[in-house]
Amino acid sequence: MVPSETVRQEPHGHASNAERRMSISEWVNLPEDEPGELVDGCLVEEEMPDLVHEIVVSWLIRTLGAWLGDRRGFVFGSEAKFVLGARRGRKPDVTMYLPGGAVPPGYGPVRIPPDVAIEIVSPTARDARRDRVDKVADYAAFRVRGYWLVDPKRRTFEILALGPDDRYAQALSAAAGTLTTIPACEGLTIDLDALWAEVDRLGPPVPDEDSTVS
Numbered sequence: 001m002v003p004s005e006t007v008r009q010e011p012h013g014h015a016s017n018a019e020r021r022m023s024i025s026e027w028v029n030l031p032e033d034e035p036g037e038l039v040d041g042c043l044v045e046e047e048m049p050d051l052v053h054e055i056v057v058s059w060l061i062r063t064l065g066a067w068l069g070d071r072r073g074f075v076f077g078s079e080a081k082f083v084l085g086a087r088r089g090r091k092p093d094v095t096m097y098l099p100g101g102a103v104p105p106g107y108g109p110v111r112i113p114p115d116v117a118i119e120i121v122s123p124t125a126r127d128a129r130r131d132r133v134d135k136v137a138d139y140a141a142f143r144v145r146g147y148w149l150v151d152p153k154r155r156t157f158e159i160l161a162l163g164p165d166d167r168y169a170q171a172l173s174a175a176a177g178t179l180t181t182i183p184a185c186e187g188l189t190i191d192l193d194a195l196w197a198e199v200d201r202l203g204p205p206v207p208d209e210d211s212t213v214s
Contacts, residue, residue, distance in 0.1 A: 027089050028081055028109040038089035039134075046091065047127040049078075051202055052152050053093075053120045059198050060094050060118060060150070067188045071099035076114075083109045084142045090135065094118035098184060115184065117144045121151040136160065140168055146183060152199055157192055159183060 020043045027038040036043040049057075057078065064075040074097040082090050095114035097104060102112045117139050119131040131149060139147050140162060147160040147168060155175050160168035161183050171183050179190040 024083055024086060024089060024109070028083070032079070037091055038087065041087040047122045047124070047130075049120075052199055053122070055198055055202065056120050056150055056152055056195065057093050059195055063190065064094070064096055064188075067185070068096075068099065073097055073099040073101070074104065076104075081109050082113075082142070083111045084138055088138065090138055092117040092139075093120045113139075113142045113144045115144070116146040116148060118148040118150065121149055121153070123153045136168055140166055146171075150195075152196075155192075155196055157190065157195075 021041055022038070022043055023041070024038065027036075027043065030036070030043075035046045037046060038044075047053075061075055061077060068075060076095045078091055078093045080091065080095060082092065082095075084090055089109070092114075094116075095118070096116040098115040101115055104110050104112050104114070117135075119135060121128050121131050128151075136147065143162065143166070145162050147162075149158045149160070150156075151158075157172075157174050157179070158170060159172040159182070161171035163169050172179065172181070174192060176192050176196075179192065180188075182188045182190060
């Protein structure tokens, strides 16, 4: 059966392109090369990651993986599908399960909330709002204990911690330096200067061919 297409408004007033209505099961079983998250039963497009996004993701995975070491936690990249509800599924950029906590399944959709979800904030207004507004509500409802936001353009790193009222409160905000007091992550060090230096190793944008034609 081919899902029907519809044009809808995303939550919080976001206009969206033509999107396909589908069930959680259909979303979970999409081919690996078909992107998208499920919002209110509709497949919505994901942000298109650039190399800045990818280098931050890889740096975080290396850093978190080194800290976990033999502690027996888990860190995952952006293709893991998390089922947040009957009509909603998300794919965080990075997720982490802390040592001694829940163990996620090896196959299929993930219904166990990670201890930490991380999103790399995109430079476009639409994608930034999705990370800073839509997903804040989604991850709080899913009971993700820590939501980390990394903004390479603004050079900021924020941690939101879930409180007893199931709402997030800012636990940490920094732009530079070495962070040594990470909530629920004793012994973890985040060297923001090293992270931004890694980003700065990339070259400047290459002009589009069309813009060079006189």
